């Protein structure tokens with residue numbers, strides 16, 4: 001499959017709720033989209049999950065723009081062929097920048113699947129069993145606000161509630177939620193906010209029948225994770241710490257965790273995700289699909305990835321309308337009343353592209369022709 005051109009765009013998509021960053025409160029999410037085309041005019045689309053600021057990992061929208069346009073595309077142009085194999089060889093030459101790499105790899109895979117006339121989930125080896133969905137609830141103004149948000153999400157059908165926690169916003173809120181909802185599938189995510197000497201707090205959380213405690217310590221604090229998993233009954237789930245199958249193999253060997261929140265962008269795309277999913281399934285690690293507030297194209301790729309996973313833990317996949325005024329895919333992604341999404345059967349990512357909306361919200365665009 002020879003790619004003849006690549007388009008890189010930056011769009012500003014309107015969020016439903018405002019978002020507070022270090023510089024401003026904004027209603028927009030700036031996202032990099034990648035479109036690859038072949039000689040027959042077939043297209044494949046990818047979306048970069050990097051946010052506007054490097055708070056989740058070291059990548060951000062602007063770093064992805066420069067990596068793809070100024071490093072990756074000139075190097076791809078210099079290759080004899082511009083196909084998926086050449087892309088993978090090239091991606092291995094550069095360190096880091098996994099979210100940017102994933103956006104390009106996603107577009108290549110979408111095009112490959114469309115060319116074969118099959119759904120991407122099928123192309124990747126998954127099944128079309130419905131995928132159970134859960135949601136994440138951020139740090140709120142009050143415990144009452146959290147309880148109301150949970151009522152809303154349960155009414156919308158979501159099957160697992162994840163509470164974001166941090167020192168000072170943990171035991172009290174978890175206790176209140178458990179008192180009100182004794183039987184829901186509940187977990188917490190600390191995004192690395194705790195230090196090794198906070199183990200006491202985690203030990204208290206251990207009593208609330210949580211599905212898992214996600215990323216309690218900094219991404220590189222593997223020792224604290226190991227000590228915590230040794231004394232906690234609740235499985236630790238890693239997120240930010242795991243960037244590759246090699247990381248995952250080490251985490252399993254060192255007994256750091258019993259679950260993994262797998263994010264397609266964080267590990268660099270579908271190829272690496274498949275290696276990690278296989279490893280987790282062989283080693284009995286609960287691997288589930290996470291998300292980073294992606295728009296529709298990114299979310300469709302997450303859905304294709306989730307189709308290769310066991311369905312034990314609900315994925316972090318939700319309806320388009322939960323985040324966006326209007327989404328960049330047609331039809332928009334919806335969740336059934338009982339909280340499932342079924343992988344679509346149309347070729348590639350299985351959704352049409354909302355060209356009108358993307359045209360309207362494009363901030364800049366760069367085209368790389370290979371012929």
Ligand code: MG
Nearest residue numbers: 189214215239
């Ligand atoms: Mg997380």
